[in-house]
Each structure stands twice: as C-alpha cells, then as structure tokens.
Amino acid sequence: MIPGPFSYHRPASVADAVKLLSDLGEDARPLAGGHSLVPMMKLRLATPAHLIDLHGIAALKGISRNGNNLVIGAMTTQHELLASDDVAKSMPILHEAALLIADPQVRYRGTIGGNVANGDPGNDMPALMMTLGATYRLEGASGARDVPAADFYQGAYFTALEPGEILTSVSVPVPAAGHGYAYEKLKRKVGDYATAAAAVVLTMSGGKVATCTIGLTNVHETPLLAADAAKAVIGTGLDAATLKKAAAAAEAIMAPAADARGPVEYRKHVGGIMVTRALQRAASRAK
Amino acid sequence: MNDMTPTREQREAALEGMGCKRKRVEDIRFTQGKGNYVDDVKLPGMLHGDFVRSPHPHARVQKIDDSEALKVPGVLAVITAETLKTVNLAWMPTLAGDVQMVLADGKVLFQNQEVAFVVATDRYAADDGINKVIVEYEPLPPLVDPFKSMDKDAPVLREDLVGKMSGAHGPRKHDNHIFEWTVGDKELTDAAFNKAEVTIKEMISYHRTHPSPLETCQCVCSFDKIKGELTIYGTFQAPHVIRTVVALIAKLPEQKIHVIAPDIGGGFGNKVGAYPGYICAAVASIVTGKPVKWVEDRIENLTATSFARDYHMTTEIAATKDGKVTGLRVHVLADHGAFDACADPSKWPAGFFNIVTGSYDFPTAHLAVDGVYTNKAPGGVAYRCSFRVTEAAYCIERGMDILAQKLKMDPAELRLKNFIKPEQFPYHSALGWEYDSGDYHTAMRKMMETTGYAALRKEQEEKRAAFKRGETREIMGLGVSFFTEIVGAGPSKNCDILGIAMFDSCEIRMHPTGAGIARMGTKSQGQGHETTWAQIIATEIGIPADNIMVEEGNTDTAPYGLGTYGSRSTPVAGAAIAMAARKIKAKAQMIAAYKLEVHEDDLEFDIDGFRVKGLPEKFMSMKDICWAAYNSVPPGMEPGLEAVSYYDPPNMTYPFGAYLCVMDIDVDTGVYKVRRFYALDDCGTRINPMIIEGQVHGGLTEAFAIAMGQEIRYDDVGNVVTGSFMDFFMPTAVETPHWETDFTVTPSPHHPIGAKGVGESPNVGGVPAFSNAVNDAFSFLGSTHIQMPHDFWRNWKAAKELGAVA
CATH class of the missing domain: 3.30.43.10 (Uridine Diphospho-n-acetylenolpyruvylglucosamine Reductase, domain 2)
Structure with a gap:
C-alpha cells in the first residue's frame, strides 16, 4: 500500500x-x-x-448558470455540490445522488470531474449525467470540444477523453419545472459502490407519464440509459404490469459482473427493483 | 463535627471505586491524538522492512533473485529463508505445537505468504525493493475445500510432516490431518440417540472471518550489539509470552530481551500470536545493527495474520417428544489453514469448544474435532471470544432453534425447559466443565418480559399471514440466544501456554502521600484497564482511583503475566489486584493499630481507613497510613507499603446472557433491518457499568458484522477475495443497530470480588441471535438452516430457493 x-x-x-x-x-x-x-x-x-x-486552477471550480444550463466546474467537490441551493432547487436528483456517494470525508475531497471522467462503472454521477442529458467540456492542446455524457463512456475506465485532454466542466440542462425524480441505490454499506442503482427523471400529465429518462449505475461496464424501459412507461399510470415490463426491459440490457455484492442474477434482479422503485418514487414527486 | 465533614456517601463517591461509572482516564490522551502506538515509535537510524508475498496459494519456490532489488536506492538487505537458516529461524514454533515457516522455505502454502523481507532506509524504498525481487514459482494444485483435505488424492501440503503419523495432539490420519480431539462418553451418547424420540442433525458452518483491529500488527526491533540486548516494541496482547518465546527460539538470555507493548489500537485476538514480521524485523536488526520497523498494511492484516473461526459443525441433538434434551453429538471439521497457529492454551487443540453443551442440562454428550490443513492463511484465533467459544455457542444455539422448530415449540420455551437449574450449580457438564454459578431462568424471563416477547411472536404470526396473502414482501424474525461463556484461562491444572501456567499478576506500590502505582501482567488494547483496575484498588484499600496509576506492557517493570485475551483479565488479573490490595490492607491495619495504640483485631475497615471498633472518633485514614508506612512503622516491621500477587484461579468463570434480535427482511432485495436488539448480560460483580456497556456495544457490533456479512473468502483456486474493507464487511455507525442493554448479577463464588469478565460475551451471544433471527424469519417458508453470513444477496437467494421470489 x-x-x-x-x-x-x-x-x-x-x-x-x-x-x-x-x-x-x-x-x-x-x-x-x-x-x-x-x-x-x-x-x-x-x-x-x-x-x-488540478487543485491550483481556480477556473475549474464553482457552479454557475448559463441560460437553461447549470455549469459545474470539474474541480467542484461533491460537498460543494451538496451545499449549492441552485442544485438542490433546480435539479434535486443531483443533490439526492451526491448524498449517496461514499461518506462526508470522501465528499469533501471527491470532485464531480473526477467522478465522471474516470470511467469507473461504479461511480454514481455518470448515469445521472446521462439521465439529465449533460454535456462534458474536454480541453486539450488542439482546443475545446463538448461531448454528450451519453457518448462519453466506451468501456470500463475507457472514455472519449483523448490523450492530453482534461475534462474541465459539466453542463447540465435544468429539468422541466414540476418534474419527478429519484435515485435508488442499493449498497451494502456507507462508502460502497452500488450493487445496482437507477436514476429516473420524468414528467407527468393527467396522471400519465409524459416524458421519462432512466439511467443505470454499476450493472454494466459502462453506465447505461435504459431507453426501452423508459419508453415502456410513457403514457401509462405506472400500473403493476407496466412496472414489471419496464424492470424487465432494464434488466435485459444489464450485464453486471459477479462480485462480493452478489451473483449476476441477483444484481440484475435488484437492478430491476431499483428501476421500479425509482419510477414509483419519481412519479409520486412529480407535479 | 462541622458541616465540612464529608458524609459516608461522599467518602465512598470520592474513591470512584467498584460500581462507579468512572470516565475512562486513558481517553484523555486518546481523544486528543496523544496516544503512543507502535508506529509512533521512531528510533535514531531506524530502518523499515516489508514483505515480498506469494501470489500463489500453493507453489514451489524455485528461485529468488534479489540482485535488482539491492540496486534500488535505500535498499540495504533482502532476507530470505536461506538467510534465516543461518540463525536457525527459517521456521518458528506456533502456540498450537506446530511449526510455521517464517519465510517461504522451498514452498508457499497460502496466497500472500511471506517470501522475502526487504530492509530499506524508508518504507517507500522498501516497497520499491519488493517490486524488484524476482521470484520464480512452480504452481501446485491448491487445496481449498477442507472437506477434501483428507481425500486420498488430495495434494499433500506439509511436506515437512510427511510420514509423521503423530502430531502435538496425538495421531494423524492423513498427511493433511493435524489432530483429532474427542471429549465425552461416546457409548452413552450413541445409546441416547438410539432410543431418542426425536433427533435433529444439521451441518452448521461458522465461516472464516478476521478480528481486523483498527491498528494492524506491527513492531520495532532494536538489537544492541554491545550489550547483546534486544528491545521489541510491538502490538502484543501478551508481552511476557512474546519475551519468553523470543528467548526460547532466538536463544537469547531472557533478561536481555525487553518487550514493550505501548498503546494498542484493538486486538480482538489478532495480536496474541507471533508473526513472521516480528522475527524478520528482529533478525534484520541483528544483521544491520540498526532498529527495524515493520508495519502491516490492511491487506496484509486481513489476508496473512490470524483469521478466526472456520468451523464446520455437524450437530445432532436427541430429545424427548415434549422437548427435554437427552444427548448431544457434535463433529467439527476445523480448517486451520497452512499451519496450525491457533492461539489456544497448549493442551486444548480446539480451545474450550467442549462448552458446546451450552446452558442446557445434557445428560450425555460426545464431541470430536478433526483439524485439517488447507492452502489458506494460518490462525484460528479467539476473535473477541474465549477459545472457540463463539463457535460452540453458535453451534448449540442454532441446534436448539432447529430442535424447537422440529418440535413446533417456541425456542424460548424449549430453552427454559432445558436450562441448568440454579440449584444445580456448581454444575458438572457432560463434556467436563464445572460451571461456577448461574441463574438462567431469571435472565431469560427478564429478557422475555422486557422485550414483550409474547407480543412480538403474535405480531410475527400476523405478518406471516399477511405475507402469505401477498400483502407484504417483508418477513419478520425473532432471534433468541442464551449463551454461557467460559472465561478466565486459566487454572494451572488445565491451562498453560508453551508450558507456562496461565496465572496473572499485579504489583501495587503505595507512595508516602497516599498515591500509588499498580503494575500488571495484562495489556489493555482498549478495554480501559487504567480505569477499572484502579477502581478495584480504590474499593479494596480506600485510596481514590484517581490516585492510582496503572501501568502495563513493559516486561522489565511489569510482573510476569499471560496477557489480555479470552476475557481473562478481570477473572484472573482482577483477582490478583484484589489479592495484592488485601496484602496492602493487612499491613496497613498493623500500622494503624500501632499508631492508634490498639490491637489489630480492635480495628475495622471503614471506606477509606481504619476505625477503632466502638470508638468512632479514633480513625486513621489510608492516606495517613501510607505516610506512616515510610517513617513510623511498628518496631521490627520493614518500612514501605507494597505487595505483589500471582493469582492462579481455582476455576474458570461462566458469564451468561439472554439476547433477542428482532429483524425484518425484504425478500425482494434481501435487505434486512435490525428493528431491535436487546442484550442482557450477567458478568457477576460489575466494576464499571459504563465500560461494561461500551464493551457490550462493541462486541455486539462485531457480532452483527460477522453474522450479517463479514467473511474471509477464498475462490475455488485459493485466491483470497476479501482483502480490503470494501469487501470485508466492517459496519460503520450508519449500519450498526441501536443496542438495548440490561443485566442481572450472579457473582462468581470463587473470585475474590465475584467478577466474571464481559468483553467477549456480546460476540458469543450476539452471533447466534442475529443468525437465529434470519433463520426464524425464513423458517415458515420451509427452511431449517441457512448458513452465515446473512448478507443481502444470500438472503435473497434463500428467499428464491424457498419460492418466495419469482
């Protein structure tokens, strides 16, 4: 060591x-x-x-508004994210998820940039960023470029970052007013990576799901968007049969590794349950 | 008398003696970061050592090439088995009568085994050096499953023992067999089973786990070539034993070995034995002439030094139809890893596992334990328990629940029906122990009343019905556990370590101003000895605890003792303290009689001094007696006021307790919630109720960890896969349940102050309570026994196998 x-x-x-x-x-x-x-x-x-x-670079710190987007400097810590009123009010799912990352000591040091740039499938923020439709700014010798979070992850610890590039900020569009949200994470203890986790952002209209995005953490070598599962719930009131269908659609794209958190079958099964629970909780929060 | 004269209550309170919730005096330094641990020891010119470890669980070592390592700046030496052979230390004796490689000698037998020791000017250079040592291995087939150890075609692990058909504990049946240990009357027990109305049989495993103290094992060895003296600072639970072992194996005169155990950050059995790191640091110091530090990291601690448990217990109980037990038969397959390095009293290859009859009046019992070698780390230490007592308590407490289920009886009622009755004490168990005292029925009934046990059972019945109707996905379990501990090793008639009887000791020296120092053969690792030992002295001799300094851990100043583990400190050293204090008191009485000009028999002790019977105003305080002891003793008496006691206990002590765990489990995820945990402990006389409560909280938290997920696990080819706190379950305050504690007091009849020891009871009783709760939750779905640990995925697996999850 x-x-x-x-x-x-x-x-x-x-x-x-x-x-x-x-x-x-x-x-x-x-x-x-x-x-x-x-x-x-x-x-x-x-x-x-x-x-x-990167701690000496002041420009990498802080949270600001840019039109309808929140721009978060890469060196902003999870603690600073949690302390931001703007984050808590405009995208509360980020606040909820940050609270589930490790423990306060880790959150004082751990940064949003490190969390999303490392390509670790166990990290919570990548699936969140995909769910929220965030874009990453990458800066290198040949200039800056923006890459959607959904296109960034290519494999475990393998991302769209080119040699010599640094992820400098994350730009997150603020979700619609009245949206419902939930991040459901099953873990063995404080500080553990997810056995499986699901992020849901949705809007409701007349008791039916109008829009929905579902992200999955640590059930594949990259974070996932569960597009079929999300599609399955649009226009429904999240009845038992629909939830079952959505969970099954989500499980169908999961390919977790067997580890001390449990065998593949278990991790997929609880991944489906996290999706179900996140959908239900998100719907109950939507206005 | 004026208003300022203190009342009796005030004088008592001023002593802060036994029964007082005295705050821990050691915490003043611990909470300010002022403790002095081994890693705080920094000697001039000190070097650092670190190990090259084996990636293979079983392999032949063909070649070790250190040439590149020696080129790394700062690296001074690479020690291998060949180096150690020159001083005859390539192997070392274990506490269990086996021998163990210090560094790989021709072969490695477990993953992360020590292969070479790199010595460098700093820890970074040592690690750089490790990465440059090139070891060539020829992998051999690993033996992981203990049930296959004695197969005909099993790979032979210990080539040094081939052909030796007898070991330290009798005949061996196979090259991978260590010992067979049997206790009890086989014929009588078999007969009880043959005519039994009801029997149960279950293979109950207690998985391999690890004590994992916050501070890992470490030492600083410093050899003075001129004086020929070796000083060892180390994380030792038993410093004197280490000194004697070093004298025996290094052939150094014992007076020239100075062992110092400074503050220790938790032990839990992990720091009883001797490890290759100690030997290598000592040899490195002798070779280099400089002090050498060795500090284990977490991975090394978890994977190489001293696991605990790994007992596979085939358990059979015979009973009548109405639930009276008539016989117990247990066979244990004990996985000892690559070397038998159990830290048990020498004559006890399976510790005190024969306490397995528990709290019940079994007319007959028979026990057989087979110890076997596998390609796993050595150890088998008593992790927060007396020797193999947690295994025994788990075995019998699961067994009783399984019997209750078969008889369709309430598990609490079954226990009440079979308890040893208060009038049966001292009770001679079928497997050879003499239980000193107990009142089990009172403790059990108090638990049932306080927790509302009957109402909880009713709630469980309703929840089960609701589950079957599909109205809930949660199941509820009640885990009853009633344990009897056996602690205080031990009487010289049956307990020794390497031939040294397991007494303990105390030396008290009073100073002229009414203060004093007590030196002990024990060694606190967090138990709070500096606080509690002073409280015993305060009550015994009437000097405030604040005026007594307690010192442990320096073998040059402390009287010889066997150390702190197995909840032995209070039963053995606690008695030595009282006996030494009573010698002080006897001399004080003679001095007081002389000063008060009366006969000794005319004096009575009164809280903090002696008073002349019938003449209350004629009083001499202990403080004044201390002064007099140094300037006006009676003619013919030696001055001074000090005493030493070496206490050989006449018997063990037998703490007991009644625990209840209420647990809810979500069958869809396997996630459990400990809704309630009630622990009633009877440890006899209570010295410091606050420290007892703290001990119970700590022991229960470790029990919770073990039962619910903490394990050292090997994969099928012998890789250890739980080498960090990411996967080795170490609960934080967030996961830890709330503990309700309670007590009864049944003093030990043979102990000078009636105390029994408590530190390990909660681990012994806690594990079966948690496991019984999980098993009880699932039992209505048709299960009999679900193996530990009960982590989320295994609970889900159980639910799935029982058809509760699609």
Missing part, C-alpha cells in the same frame, strides 16, 4: 495543465480528488511518473 515514485506538478491554469499533459505524455495523469487514482497508485496498479494536481 505504498505508491511508487512520481513527480508532482501543480499548474495554475488549464492551459498550463494541458501543456504539461501533452509534454509529459502517457506517463502523466491529472489528479483531482484522488479517490480513485491514489488507491490504485498505493496498490501500484497505477504507476504514473507525473501527477498533475
């Missing part, structure tokens, strides 16, 4: 960080909250020769 040798860099601007990354090449890794990278380094599963600490 002792990391190997590395050099430490603390750039003051995104431009400097990007330059360091491109100059140092594959031996360099950006460091945000460190909750994924540092344990991997302690196990020597990651042995970067250079760490580029």
Whole structure:
C-alpha cells in the first residue's frame, strides 16, 4: 500500500495543465480528488511518473448558470455540490445522488470531474449525467470540444477523453419545472459502490407519464440509459404490469459482473427493483 | 463535627471505586491524538522492512533473485529463508505445537505468504525493493475445500510432516490431518440417540472471518550489539509470552530481551500470536545493527495474520417428544489453514469448544474435532471470544432453534425447559466443565418480559399471514440466544501456554502521600484497564482511583503475566489486584493499630481507613497510613507499603446472557433491518457499568458484522477475495443497530470480588441471535438452516430457493 515514485506538478491554469499533459505524455495523469487514482497508485496498479494536481486552477471550480444550463466546474467537490441551493432547487436528483456517494470525508475531497471522467462503472454521477442529458467540456492542446455524457463512456475506465485532454466542466440542462425524480441505490454499506442503482427523471400529465429518462449505475461496464424501459412507461399510470415490463426491459440490457455484492442474477434482479422503485418514487414527486 | 465533614456517601463517591461509572482516564490522551502506538515509535537510524508475498496459494519456490532489488536506492538487505537458516529461524514454533515457516522455505502454502523481507532506509524504498525481487514459482494444485483435505488424492501440503503419523495432539490420519480431539462418553451418547424420540442433525458452518483491529500488527526491533540486548516494541496482547518465546527460539538470555507493548489500537485476538514480521524485523536488526520497523498494511492484516473461526459443525441433538434434551453429538471439521497457529492454551487443540453443551442440562454428550490443513492463511484465533467459544455457542444455539422448530415449540420455551437449574450449580457438564454459578431462568424471563416477547411472536404470526396473502414482501424474525461463556484461562491444572501456567499478576506500590502505582501482567488494547483496575484498588484499600496509576506492557517493570485475551483479565488479573490490595490492607491495619495504640483485631475497615471498633472518633485514614508506612512503622516491621500477587484461579468463570434480535427482511432485495436488539448480560460483580456497556456495544457490533456479512473468502483456486474493507464487511455507525442493554448479577463464588469478565460475551451471544433471527424469519417458508453470513444477496437467494421470489 505504498505508491511508487512520481513527480508532482501543480499548474495554475488549464492551459498550463494541458501543456504539461501533452509534454509529459502517457506517463502523466491529472489528479483531482484522488479517490480513485491514489488507491490504485498505493496498490501500484497505477504507476504514473507525473501527477498533475488540478487543485491550483481556480477556473475549474464553482457552479454557475448559463441560460437553461447549470455549469459545474470539474474541480467542484461533491460537498460543494451538496451545499449549492441552485442544485438542490433546480435539479434535486443531483443533490439526492451526491448524498449517496461514499461518506462526508470522501465528499469533501471527491470532485464531480473526477467522478465522471474516470470511467469507473461504479461511480454514481455518470448515469445521472446521462439521465439529465449533460454535456462534458474536454480541453486539450488542439482546443475545446463538448461531448454528450451519453457518448462519453466506451468501456470500463475507457472514455472519449483523448490523450492530453482534461475534462474541465459539466453542463447540465435544468429539468422541466414540476418534474419527478429519484435515485435508488442499493449498497451494502456507507462508502460502497452500488450493487445496482437507477436514476429516473420524468414528467407527468393527467396522471400519465409524459416524458421519462432512466439511467443505470454499476450493472454494466459502462453506465447505461435504459431507453426501452423508459419508453415502456410513457403514457401509462405506472400500473403493476407496466412496472414489471419496464424492470424487465432494464434488466435485459444489464450485464453486471459477479462480485462480493452478489451473483449476476441477483444484481440484475435488484437492478430491476431499483428501476421500479425509482419510477414509483419519481412519479409520486412529480407535479 | 462541622458541616465540612464529608458524609459516608461522599467518602465512598470520592474513591470512584467498584460500581462507579468512572470516565475512562486513558481517553484523555486518546481523544486528543496523544496516544503512543507502535508506529509512533521512531528510533535514531531506524530502518523499515516489508514483505515480498506469494501470489500463489500453493507453489514451489524455485528461485529468488534479489540482485535488482539491492540496486534500488535505500535498499540495504533482502532476507530470505536461506538467510534465516543461518540463525536457525527459517521456521518458528506456533502456540498450537506446530511449526510455521517464517519465510517461504522451498514452498508457499497460502496466497500472500511471506517470501522475502526487504530492509530499506524508508518504507517507500522498501516497497520499491519488493517490486524488484524476482521470484520464480512452480504452481501446485491448491487445496481449498477442507472437506477434501483428507481425500486420498488430495495434494499433500506439509511436506515437512510427511510420514509423521503423530502430531502435538496425538495421531494423524492423513498427511493433511493435524489432530483429532474427542471429549465425552461416546457409548452413552450413541445409546441416547438410539432410543431418542426425536433427533435433529444439521451441518452448521461458522465461516472464516478476521478480528481486523483498527491498528494492524506491527513492531520495532532494536538489537544492541554491545550489550547483546534486544528491545521489541510491538502490538502484543501478551508481552511476557512474546519475551519468553523470543528467548526460547532466538536463544537469547531472557533478561536481555525487553518487550514493550505501548498503546494498542484493538486486538480482538489478532495480536496474541507471533508473526513472521516480528522475527524478520528482529533478525534484520541483528544483521544491520540498526532498529527495524515493520508495519502491516490492511491487506496484509486481513489476508496473512490470524483469521478466526472456520468451523464446520455437524450437530445432532436427541430429545424427548415434549422437548427435554437427552444427548448431544457434535463433529467439527476445523480448517486451520497452512499451519496450525491457533492461539489456544497448549493442551486444548480446539480451545474450550467442549462448552458446546451450552446452558442446557445434557445428560450425555460426545464431541470430536478433526483439524485439517488447507492452502489458506494460518490462525484460528479467539476473535473477541474465549477459545472457540463463539463457535460452540453458535453451534448449540442454532441446534436448539432447529430442535424447537422440529418440535413446533417456541425456542424460548424449549430453552427454559432445558436450562441448568440454579440449584444445580456448581454444575458438572457432560463434556467436563464445572460451571461456577448461574441463574438462567431469571435472565431469560427478564429478557422475555422486557422485550414483550409474547407480543412480538403474535405480531410475527400476523405478518406471516399477511405475507402469505401477498400483502407484504417483508418477513419478520425473532432471534433468541442464551449463551454461557467460559472465561478466565486459566487454572494451572488445565491451562498453560508453551508450558507456562496461565496465572496473572499485579504489583501495587503505595507512595508516602497516599498515591500509588499498580503494575500488571495484562495489556489493555482498549478495554480501559487504567480505569477499572484502579477502581478495584480504590474499593479494596480506600485510596481514590484517581490516585492510582496503572501501568502495563513493559516486561522489565511489569510482573510476569499471560496477557489480555479470552476475557481473562478481570477473572484472573482482577483477582490478583484484589489479592495484592488485601496484602496492602493487612499491613496497613498493623500500622494503624500501632499508631492508634490498639490491637489489630480492635480495628475495622471503614471506606477509606481504619476505625477503632466502638470508638468512632479514633480513625486513621489510608492516606495517613501510607505516610506512616515510610517513617513510623511498628518496631521490627520493614518500612514501605507494597505487595505483589500471582493469582492462579481455582476455576474458570461462566458469564451468561439472554439476547433477542428482532429483524425484518425484504425478500425482494434481501435487505434486512435490525428493528431491535436487546442484550442482557450477567458478568457477576460489575466494576464499571459504563465500560461494561461500551464493551457490550462493541462486541455486539462485531457480532452483527460477522453474522450479517463479514467473511474471509477464498475462490475455488485459493485466491483470497476479501482483502480490503470494501469487501470485508466492517459496519460503520450508519449500519450498526441501536443496542438495548440490561443485566442481572450472579457473582462468581470463587473470585475474590465475584467478577466474571464481559468483553467477549456480546460476540458469543450476539452471533447466534442475529443468525437465529434470519433463520426464524425464513423458517415458515420451509427452511431449517441457512448458513452465515446473512448478507443481502444470500438472503435473497434463500428467499428464491424457498419460492418466495419469482
């Protein structure tokens, strides 16, 4: 549990960080909250020769409005996310989910950028961001580009980030007023990754589901959008048969690994239950 | 008398003696980060050692190449078995009469076994060095399932023992067999089963787990070549035993070995034994002439040092139709891993597992335990319990529930019907113990009344009906557990460690101003000895507890003791304290008689001094007696006021308790909620009720962890898959249920202050309460026994197998 040798860099601007990354090449890794990278380094599963600490870059911090979007700087911590009134009021699902991430100590250090950029299927925010239709801003030597969260995840720890690029902010469209939402996460204990989790954002009209998006965490090597499950509930009052159908449609796209949280069959089964419960709770909250 | 004269109550209160909820004096430093732990020890020129470990569970070591490692800046030495052979330390004796490799000698026998020890100027360099040691292995077939250990074609693990048909505990039946231990009357027991009206039989497993104290095992060894002295700072629950073991295996004169156990961050049995890290750090210090520190990380602690349990108990009970037990027959298959390194008293290869008759009056019983080797880490320590007592309590308490189910009797009623009656004490059990005291019926009835047991059963019946009607997906379980602990090892007639009788000791030295120091053979790891030991002395001799300093852990100053584990400190050392204090008091009485000019027999002790009978104004306080002891003792008496006691207990003590767990389980996810947990403990005389409550909370939390998910698990090919707190269930305050505690008091008749020990009772009684709750919840769906641990997915699996989930 002792990391190997590395050099430490603390750039003051995104431009400097990007330059360091491109100059140092594959031996360099950006460091945000460190909750994924540092344990991997302690196990020597990651042995970067250079760490580029992003904590010195003021421009990567903070939450602001840009039209109908909330723009969250990559180095904004989960704690800061939880402390934001704007987040709590305009997209309460983010607040609800952030509270389910690890524990207060981790949330003081852990960042939104690190959580979404790492490509860890166990992280909660990626599925949330896909559900909310967020876009990630990636900056590299050749400039900036925006990639939808839904297109970002390609495999476990494998994302659309090109070598030399840094994820600098997340832009999230504010959901419709009166929307219903829920993040249902089954975990073994505080600090654990989800055995399975489901995010639901929906709107209701006349007692029927008008729009619905469903995201899934840790039931596949990437976060998932359960499009068929969402489609199955549109126009319904979420009766038992519909819920069953939606859960089955969601389970059909799940491919979790068997681990100490349980065998594949269990993780898929409870994944379906998380979808059902999130749909029910979201509907009960919709106005 | 003026108004300022303290009342008797005020004088009593000022002592903060036995029965007082005295705040823990050690917490002043612990809560301010001022504890002094082994990793805080930093000696000039100190080096750091770390292990190269085996990735294979079973392999031949063909070659160890350290040439690249020695080129790493800061790396000074790489120690291997070949190095250790030069000082005859490649293997070390275990407490169980086996031998264990210190570093891999030709073979590795479990994953993460120590292969080489890299010594460097700092911990980072040591780790860099580890990654440069190249070890060539030839993998061998792993033996993971203990039930296959004695198969004809099983791979032979211990080549050093091939052909030895007898071990430390008698004959061996197979190369992978360690011992067979039998107790009880087989013929009588078989006869009871042959004519039994009702019998049950179930294979009840208590899975492998780990004590996992917050502070891992660690040491600093410093060899002084000029003086020929070895100083060892270490996380030792039994520092004197470590000193003697070092003297025996390193052939150093014992007076030249200084063992110091500073503050310890939890032990739970993990820190009783000797580990390769200690030996390697000592040898490295001898080789380099510098102090060497070894600090285990969490993965190493969980995967290499001292697991607990791993008992597979085939349990049979014979009974009459109306629920009177007539016989108990248990066979245990004990998985000891690669070496038999159980930390039990030497003559007890399965600890005190023969307490398995529990709290019940079994006319006859028979027990056989087979210990076997597998490709897993060695250990088998008493994780917050007396030796193998949690296993025994789990075995009998599950067995009684299974019998109740078969008889369609309430499990509490079945227990009440079979309890040893108060008038039967001292009670001789069918498997050889003499229970000193108990009042089981009172404790059980108090539990049932306080919890509203009958109403809970009624609620359960209604919920079961509602579940069957499809109105709820939640099932409810009531886990009854009534345990009898056996603690206080132990009487020299049957308890020793490597030939050293298991007494304990106390030395009290009073100072002229009415203060004193007590030095002990025990070693607190969080139990609060500095607080409670002073309370015993306060009550015994009338000096305020605040004026008594308690010191433990330095073998140069402390009297020889066997240490702290198995809830032995209060039953054994607690008695030594009282006996030493009584010697002080006897001398004080002589001094008081001389000063008050009366005969000793004319004096009576009165809270904090001696008073002349019938003349209440003629009084001499203990404080004044202390002064007099140093300047005006009676003619012919030696000055000073100190005493030492080595206490060899006449018997064990037998704490007991009645627990109830109320649990709700969602069958669709397997998620459980502990709605209520009630724990009534009887530990005899209560020294500090607050510390007892804290001990019960801690023990129950560990019991909760073990029963509900905490395990050391190996996959089919011998990889240990629970090497971190991510997968090894360590509950936080969020997961931990609320605990309700209660008590009765049945003092031990043979203990000087009637105390019995409590630290481990809640783990012993807690595990069966949780497991019985889960099993009780599912029983109406047709199950008899569901193995632990009862984590979410296994509960769901049980529900699915019973047809409750589609």
